[in-house]
Amino acid sequence: MYSDYVKSDFRSFKSDKQFITAPIYYVNGAPHLGHLYTSIAVDILHRFMSIFGESYFSIGTDEHGQKVEQSAQKNNCEVQKYVDDMYAPFHQLMKVANIQYDSFIRTSSEKHKSNVLHFWNKLLDSGDTYEDSYKGWYATRDEQFYAEDEVEDRYIKNSKRKVAKISGSPVEWMEEKCTFFKLSKYNDELLDYYKKNKSLIGPNARYNEVIGMLEARIPDLAITRSRFSWGISCGNGQVIYVWVDALSNYITAMGDNVDYWINDMIHIIGKDILKFHAIYWPALLLSTGYPMPKRIYAHGWWTVNEDKMSKSLGNVVEPFDLIEKYGIDPVRYCIMREMSFGQDGDFSHDRMKNRVNTELVNVIGNLVQRVLAFTWKEFGETLTINDLEDQDLELLKNWDECLENSFEAMKKQQIHVYLEEVRKVIVKTNQYIDFTAPWKCESEEKKRILAVGIECIKRLALIIYPVMPGSSEKILEMIGCDCKISNWFVPLQQKALDKPSGLFNRI
């Protein structure tokens, strides 16, 4: 009996509370595939853990800095007006991509500004700042100073220029009075902490990078700028360094519940901003007396047809077009399947199309369709699971394993493992249908097999909810089930079925 199986096999899944963050996106350009990817990844992690426990998800836009100010000037636009315009498509993207954030922070908002000043004052009170005049090579493009050994002469268009070795950006000798943060003071503390908490930074390659940076020693950090004014003013004609401003968004996002969430802070970032999140930010938190992040996980970058995605190559993948063309659920699924979360990956329309047709239409959509259409034709309503044969039990246990393995994987941000687990159990279910061949069976047996089948469809819908919420809800509505993981073991009630329609369209 199904009830015996449930009694003997019931597992309760409970996740730790988490505050999960996506980066805030710099509004100095239009959203592209990378922004979409990061947002979806965090959304999936958030939705998944929300099923089992508490999760809070923040995202937003980074709107300050010299480059934004310059772009606005170039466009003859008042800066606030300019960032309002630039912010809009990012915000719109959240809607069309079905990103279910709890908090969207704009760094130019009053709420954020006052929060940053509060954070700033804590920093000044910590005794970890000092005034000094900065003499050094400044690259406007990088918004950053470089030391003497970090610059070199290079010939650009036949003229000799000093440039930063790392970025190649032109530098100028600058002297400016600014406030410094004693970052170097935290060098060893961070190193020690990370060596004791190896799983704090992932994937492993990124962990090694951070250890390398710390072992090479980190100098103090200039945390004010006076060359431009588009930022949060801290007096004396100076503005707060954009990264202090930007990183503080995570505090702003928590609002009045900082104490409640901050212990459980998980940062999902792109690999380019690892240093800021794994070194600057934790040091700032230590200085101001906040706890350390629980996890920092950096994902990889996209190439497009093996080329780097770039405006000059003209191969930037435009997220709105993508969603328009394939639909949001296929996009969410495919771009997460396309790369192991943490590695780099390549995008191509050919592979996208192939994946939609094979995995979504042929495997997932087809399973749902064959079970529901058959049941609809034969019985006209959903079936309540009751008696079980060994093979039925085995299949249900496969689904339980899938849930458990997915859960374990997602605790470690292994989104690709979760999706692979789901795919595997769906294949098993297709095998089961073929093996039991209900179309050849007598009525009672047919009913039993289809009841098991529908039970699997229900579980399928529940488990794909984080990655394809729209499709999940569509299935659940057809079979009359609420989207709650507690329904995993709860048998479906009888409900009249309509003629099922396809879940995904072949391309």
Next chain:
RNA sequence: UGCGGGAUAGAGCAGUCUGGUUAGCUCGUCAGGUUCAUAACCUGAAGGUCGUAGGUUCGAAUCCUGCUCCCGCAACCA
């Protein structure tokens, strides 16, 4: 020079941190089966000395060392 990433069947990847049964998966190819299903599904087969040379080990794709090759390091930028 340097820094970082990579090298696993025709293609795309997982596995490498925490060494251990015949190295997995998807797509593609070939041969069967099936008809409930959006010509979808299922079974089977071919195809890899896990870049290379050493080392550690009872045992290495996995750890260590040398080497080769590929990619990125102007800007936008997750």
